[in-house]
Amino acid sequence: MLFGIEWNTSNDWLFAASILPILLRGLLVTIQATVVGFLVAAVLGLVLAALKAARSPLIAWPARALTEFLRDTPLLVQLFFLYYVLPEYGILLPAFLTGALALGVQYSAYMSEVYRAGLESVARGQTEAARALDLSPLRTFGVIILPQAVPRIIPALGNYLVSIMKDVPVLSVVSVLEMLKVAQIIGDRSFYYVIPLSMVGALYLVLTLIASAGVRYLDTRLPKRGLPLK
Amino acid sequence: ASLQQIKQRGSLRIAVANEIPYGYMDLQGKPQGVGPDVARHIATQLGIPKIEWISTTFSALIPGLRARRFDMVAAEMAILPQRCGHVLFSEPNSSYGEGLLVAKGNPKEIHSFEHFARSKDKVAIMAGADQLEMMQALDVPQERMVTISSNSDAISTVATGRAAAYAATSATIHQLVDKDDRVEAAAEFTDPVINGEPVRSWGAFTFNLDSKELQRAVDEELARFKQTDAWRQIMTRHGFSEADADESFNRTREQLCAAH
Amino acid sequence: MHWMNYIAPLLEGAWVTVQLTIISTIGGAFFSFLFGIGRLSPNRTARYLSVGFIEVFRGTSLLVQLFWLYFALPLIGEAIGINLRLPPVAAGALALSLNIGAYGAEVVRGALQAVPREQFEVAKSLDFTPRQTLWRISLPQAIPEMMPSFGNLAVQNLKDTALVSLISLGDLAFKAEQIRNFTQDSTTIYSILLLMYFGMALVLTAIMKLLERSVGRWRAGRA
Amino acid sequence: MNEQAIIRFERVVKRFGDVTVLDELDFHVDKGEKVTIIGPSGSGKSTVLRILMTLEDIDEGVIHVAGKPLWHEERNGTLVPASEAHLRRMRKEMGMVFQQFNLFPHMTVRRNITEAPVHVLKLSRHEARQRADEYLELVGLSEHADKFPSQLSGGQQQRVAIARALAMRPGIMLFDEPTSALDPELVGEVLTVIQRLAQEHDLTMLLVTHEMQFAKQISDRICFFDKGRVLEDGPPEQLFTEPREARTREFLNAFLNPA
């Protein structure tokens, strides 16, 4: 029994059917962690990208080093670090938030690169034309560059959303009750491991196929020339 | 694997769950604890020259046995009826009661597992460990339980307030207390009463279902060893009381597997 | 200083991590080529198998794959009477190779498709068989294109090895957990751990860059 | 040297790394004058326009535009490097048309033209719109105001770009090869617009082009650039028919009778 739902071990199919609702509870947590992690990464990534683009090397250089460091160290270790070390300094977050933060921190490094590439892909000629018309730097960024960069950035961010989802099981080690953890608990209690683990695999496959299709759809629907301004 | 095969191979694969004082690895990677110390003696007696130690998480013990990743578990896993159908147990090696790890000064005044059925405080338990069943039997709702994956997470979980207490066996609690002065063992602790009886666990070695022969051989050597002072010394060295040691003779595997 | 005591066991774990990274990167390269080429094969079975493989291993979580290979596969093997009980190192290396191989297969496919069509036409006009064309003409031209992506995948792979600690393999992350279990000194241990992984990643990146340069030597003179 | 000059370069040096692109350049354009720059590729023609538009800075020398130093400011009687605010003020004098049009692809034609008047000149939307329609009329594209640039031909896009620059009412218009990215059949429509501008407005115009015939018709003066200097300049009839310098003759020959 988990979440008040009993399972039925009389045969494999009934067992699978009876644990499905339990796994779906875990799936809900998986999706929540994905979304929160993604939002954190999107915001932190933007900050990192801005810092890296700073004129002063005193700001840009450490930001670049930090990005490299975050990209080159395992999510698991970053997670442990946040989970065990932050509380030593009085920052106490629930396991779920710590996990989502770890996902966000790791992926912020990747996303900062997406932002940078997206902005740089907007032709230099656009900036020059804006400058020749004397548009202010702020307006140039907000009205000329950003609307053109967004359609290039969003699909790439979407792909990272899928990656984050696939990394959520790592949070099970700090006992976030996401799908894999739920499957493990079912296994611990029922002593049947193959079925819950296989079901998690299958659910993941379905989920990522849907999400990837969604990203592709979005990619075809976004206006390539930029968000239209009338 | 049959005893014959193990002898031929020349090594016995024993898993521990990294739980002090039941079975764990020290800094040099040497296995320590009640389980490994006794198992080492038994292996020598059985004429097996070498032990391959495998350190893993508690929840990986039974799956590992079932997947035949090791021949035996020396983690003082409690003999429970629902486990008996899936793995084999030796006769009890040890016996232990329950305990609670709480923050220094026990600010929430927690003295029993039953506390969590009544208050909104959260209790930490280890994934795969018996305390989950106890909590459920005491009607502690799922949301009040925080699952951690190893004992080493317990101190920070409690010290930082992720949970008000960590529920584990008394021996575990006592050794955790020594590690950090932000935590202490709950004083005036009363063992949970389930089905009218105070809870107590009997820990034993565990085998795969088809290792009957090995089980029998271990039983014999264990029975002999438990009569010696050497065995008593192992128990006391690892924080088990004389009463705990005596208690381990009061139940048989058969009784424990049949309970309910 | 206390942290000095951690270094020896951590280095022991780091050595396991290094071995695992090397084995699974090589294994990953093997699967990349196998399924990347398979995806472009004229043989329909080979193509479907490759697509299936790529989708499954890219579409599920590495940790799920790892647990499945470690805990579930032996039980399935038992049910059908084969010994599928991979030792932890093998299960870990296999899961990592398959996972990274699925990503690598897409890299291989992309690079092969980027070889100009004309090269295939010349090869045909010189009467090369399709197999000779693949091995002698298109692959050698595609490999330098793949190298930057392979470099990223190798670092990804190094990071992913940390997950094998969860199936009890004595790698760097596992050793660190053991030490922390003992000492509760989280800050020091995890800081050392992060720095060690970072250092290894920098070395790996440098090696992949050297490799990239050596396989692409013929491109040096390109305008 | 002409003191009436609205643009004046004095010993201007511009380097990219080791390469000296403008080599102590002296050069001027009078108010209302139409000047065409010709010269071999890499001789620094675009660089001159880009420096005027403050898209590139200079390494040495001084440039005056409308009597004021462009890249410097007078403060307490000495010249100091210009502030961004000064550059913004100076840029208002000039409009530029690029080889690649550089329209904003995500804005309609009308929005392309009104964006800067509204946000830089602070015109009301209504005024800006009227002004946009006026210049769209001038370039003959009134009926395309609500389209996006990608829906227009190259020639139409370049005409929008011209309208966009004009809508800021600059005193000086800079054109950098405005027709060389166009298919041959579209060149004419753009040249016609520029010609009309040259004839009907008292704009100062500085133009880089390879359309020699056209340059001859509209220019008051042609400057031949070579290696970052003005090698020769003069009225079109003189320069095209009897160039003084051998290098100029060679260039014009190669140009008119390609190998």
Add this chain to the structure above:
Amino acid sequence: MNEQAIIRFERVVKRFGDVTVLDELDFHVDKGEKVTIIGPSGSGKSTVLRILMTLEDIDEGVIHVAGKPLWHEERNGTLVPASEAHLRRMRKEMGMVFQQFNLFPHMTVRRNITEAPVHVLKLSRHEARQRADEYLELVGLSEHADKFPSQLSGGQQQRVAIARALAMRPGIMLFDEPTSALDPELVGEVLTVIQRLAQEHDLTMLLVTHEMQFAKQISDRICFFDKGRVLEDGPPEQLFTEPREARTREFLNAFLNPA
């Protein structure tokens, strides 16, 4: 129709989708003959060569090469579509030189030439190397044998491509505009090599080119293609000086005096 023909197209039809590119084409080349195909863009010149090299298949008709059907095999007295093995055998008769050279960029010049002889003809490395050096000598590139293609000029690359095709000792050489991707100053060196081949070897040569002067010198016969058919053919003197067809005259005029 000449029964000695080493290449013979009979009512060959080739379509790409709805477009008929070869329209019941009849066409032949005799053994040892040097034939040049000329004609407007899109008339099917390249397609003829590509079909011979089996890079494209045909929709209708029959082609014979060296007495054997190219795209068909005789089996039990009837013609069936050719197997891959048959195509391989037939391809051995021919070598092709492409407009874009298409050297293998990852191999040295020598390796480019020896690769097919070693792996297709199964020559020993030693023999293949000797043969490569012989043909490198012929095209005048002996000292470049160990360079990579990217280190050579376009003209040198095309000469390597010719040597590479020759090293397979084909009886028939096909050239598809071998000089049109080259800078003008490099065209000559390639033409010289082809001319030497035409004069010194008894190869059959089928060439597509726009170098009319060159075609005149080396060809036994010129074929003028139009809309997927041979509109007119004959010895170069006749075809160039007094073409029978108006269309041919028009083409030659346009070609010799471009607009």
